[in-house]
Amino acid sequence: MNSKRKILTAILTVGLAAGGAAGCSGGGDTGGGAQNLTVGWASPPDTLNPATTGARSVGPLDAAMFDTLVYLTPDSKVTPGLATGWKAAPDGKSYTFTLRKNVKFHDNTPFDADAVVANINYITDKSTQSTIALGLLGPCTHAKATSRYEVKLSCTKPYAPLISQLGEPYLGMQSPAAIKKYGKDLGQHPTGTGPFEFVSYAPNQRLVVKRNPDYQWAPSATGGKGPAKLDQITFQFIPNDQSRVGALQSNQAQLIQVTPGIFYKRLKGTFSQAPNPISGMGVFSPINAGRWPTNDPAVRKAIMYALDRKTMIQFAATGVYPPNGSPLVKGMFGYDASLADQYPHDPAKAQDTLRKGGWAKQGDGSWTKGGKKLSLIITAINTSPTYPLLAQAMQGSLKQVGIQASVQQMGDSAWEDNNVKGGFNLTPLTYVAVDPDALSFWFNPGSFYNWSHYTNGRLTGLLSQGRVTTDETKRASIYKQAQKIIMDQAVLYPIYENQDLLTYSKKLTGVSYSGGGFESFYRATLGR
């Protein structure tokens, strides 16, 4: 019995190997060795149009189909992409890009300076209603072709974050012909210059892309050359955690993203794994300084000491994520490791801080001041399981020092609305960015994301200085000072470094990511 099975296996292996060899010699056309990868993707896209999407999870999908002017290495160094070089004007108010020649879009439209201008015009056009992409351009909204392969991008004021932000997939270059032809339906017909071409898209079901055979313009920093190795990638949208893991285990998918913490631990060994770091501010909670009782600095500081990020990570994700103790995560420009130790988990100190702030402990362990009992509202988005779990863990840590908190789960639009109105004290969330300028979205007066409802003249000054300073050492020091203020004022509780936990078949190799944590399948191959 045993030997029979061995023989069978041997025959099968030989047969498959032969098939694979035939596929290779055939120049990679579909045959026995077809390289078809199925990916279990967690979040269905809002749209595939990079200029109008508002979802982080669309970034990696677009990165497969679109190239950007610059390419961000995994450690966020800016390297040539569709632009081979660039020069900033001495006043910092404009940049001139030299473009790569002999690049064409999937619809055979040539890529040149006019194409870049068409893209910038499309993004800045009000009727496009661009969200992320428009924000990334900052004040640099005007482009002009100075020759066929040279384009000048002008800004109303200097904007230091621009160059690295040009490397985010949301600023992927789209075919000007497609922009003109499809208008509002552009998201249904993504046409870029990327290593994979669009094949089909069924909303909430799947996106299929195939290799772009003409791809000869890979950024040299990817280390690759020529077309991608995979023939086809199917992104199957599977929001349910269990089903996604099931798809991987049954080999219906060879890779899944956003692996839930506990499964990430359990699947170790059986599968390959990669924790793709997502840059930005990690997972954190703004502490609402505009609402009682967190308008009291003593309460905010007590919360900083009372919360225990290690236990929170343990409860929400079985401890798989690295804890983070500063507003920007490790690896971000301006990261300051020394901030992490400012508020160690210390329940005794939390109570001490409350006492000094004029709060009195009652017989039942709760705190009161001026006859009002200390209690917080923690809200959580219910569309992802992680946030309600984090909220419950926060509730548990706070209870240990006698701070009462109620947890309210909300749908995402209600939650966002509530954040803007300030109807919460704490709410765990994540914010993705490649440049420390992200902080200005969170702490500038009137900014949409000022969910800490806190502003401070000195902080605003530093943040606007950071935008215009090009000297790297000076700029880094500016962001360190800004983060110090944020921590001193205790208006944000950092929790952990955000990562996209990938789990995939051991046959799959070469999966990587570009700066910001956007998965790249360009160099991926499916082995035997």
Next chain:
Amino acid sequence: MSAIEGTEPAAALGGGAGRAPGVSGEGRAARLRRALRHRSLMIGVVIVTVIVLLVLLAPVIASQDPIKQDAASTFLPPSGAHLFGTDSFGRDLFSRTLHGGLYTIGASLAIVLIGGFVGTLLGVVAGYFGGAVGFAVMRVVDLMLAFPGILLALAVAAIMGPGLDNGVIAVAIVLVPVYVRVVEGATVQVRNLPYVDAAANLGARPWQIVWRHILPNVRAPIVVLTTTWIGIAALWIAALGFLGLGVQPPTPEWGAILNDGQRYITIGWWMTVFPGIFLALFGVGVNLIGDGLRDELDPALT
């Protein structure tokens, strides 16, 4: 109670319907004896009694704090220390399940009480007085019945916001038209009987007639409906909890516990199986009682 016992017309209806001779004529003791011999009724009573006792005695039996988080004991399988194991927060599931029953069962009782009271009231009004009012009430009821129940409950809960109180109101609203339908039908049937006319001619006021002559006669379907719906209400309130529209964490409630556990179903079966068994047994038990009571109280319905 005396009004019900003393009602002559109940017998008149029983006889008038001509289907169940003997039922109304039996004495109380005889009826009880007969009920005790009804097998499924007794099984239901035993199941529900055991569950209710366990739940009521939760603070004594399950001494561990159902909401205390413990990072050192997450995902523990059932053992002597944790009879039903622990969940992702290291909370004791035996304690959570028993304490959770109080919320689920309490909420389902509240639902049938609220829904039953409002529904019966509207049903009697519509059935007895009829006319434009009755017509209006019944058309609104038709409209509400046209919605799938759980969808209506979800919509109401979504509008009012999450929370156990709102969940109870949401499901109760779904329940109201069901009662109105049944009660209105029974009321119309009774209202047209000669003894009601006689009472009216003798000068009895409408509410007196309703209370003394109508209600006792629609009692049986109401009791049956109520027992059946306790089980359904428990399932629905659990469904709302499962979808995050019921109780808010960390309060234990069977639906919420199931939702917490389903994320880890392939890793820890105990997180869903135990609260699931309790919920299922409670639903089955209450339904057995409902079926049994229908047989006993109102054979005309079977």
